[in-house]
Amino acid sequence: MKKKPARRSSCPINAALESFGDRWSLLIIRDLMFRGRRTYKEFLESDEGIATNILASRLKSLKANGIITTRPDPEDGRRRIYALTKKGLDLAPILVSLVVWASRYERTSMPSALLRRLQDDPNFLANAAERQPN
Amino acid sequence: MKKKPARRSSCPINAALESFGDRWSLLIIRDLMFRGRRTYKEFLESDEGIATNILASRLKSLKANGIITTRPDPEDGRRRIYALTKKGLDLAPILVSLVVWASRYERTSMPSALLRRLQDDPNFLANAAERQPN
């Protein structure tokens, strides 16, 4: 009785859902990409209140999927620093699409000027996200 | 002991995740948007093999979130026809972003010529998706 592979579909959307198709992974990516958060503790402090075990499992999964990397903090050995890989940074257009859609249809607090920049200026994100290693 | 509403964050990504942030909703939207599927039965026939109860619950949720509509089939009273609303159709850029990302990093079967059209031709989708009511 194997795990039933069934999920193997060639649809690219499926491939993406396998990597971050749950409610927490995308929020972690957002924290890394837009909010400059980089450590376990900082992720825990996000408004949404992720549980410690869930956070650990998502970080592991994101790493296994090549979306983030991790390395020890040179200034504080017990701390680890998480960062987006190139593959992870390339998720930016998806995040932007999400934000643009949500801002059109849901009540959110994002100012429309910022939204326009996100849509119109392809370099805005690249500049906003400080350069990640790898 | 209330349910702890906690989830109320003003982050637009959260708003989007509330509407379709699970592994099935996006696939249903894909079926409606790109594959011309419109009935319960047709959704069930997708490769991924959604269970009937999950499909029903996701359709209900998508409707509650204003992403799809439903009406009886005029030609067959017991059948119902699902369609994307404007709000649902506006999710297209997100789907496209997902496809573009996945095709770059995951093995998928989507031909690159099609990908280029998806990226470069904003009207490609509008034409491909037959016009939905509402």
Added chain:
DNA sequence: CAGGATCCGTTTCGATACTG
């Protein structure tokens, strides 16, 4: 103290049988 593992009650998922 930071990162993360373990335990455990609760919620959600998913496969199948069943109903209108």
Added chain:
DNA sequence: CAGTATCGAAACGGATCCTG
């Protein structure tokens, strides 16, 4: 055909415990 009921499996969420 289009769902609902049932019930076991998996995931979640929170508290707590372990490790460096």
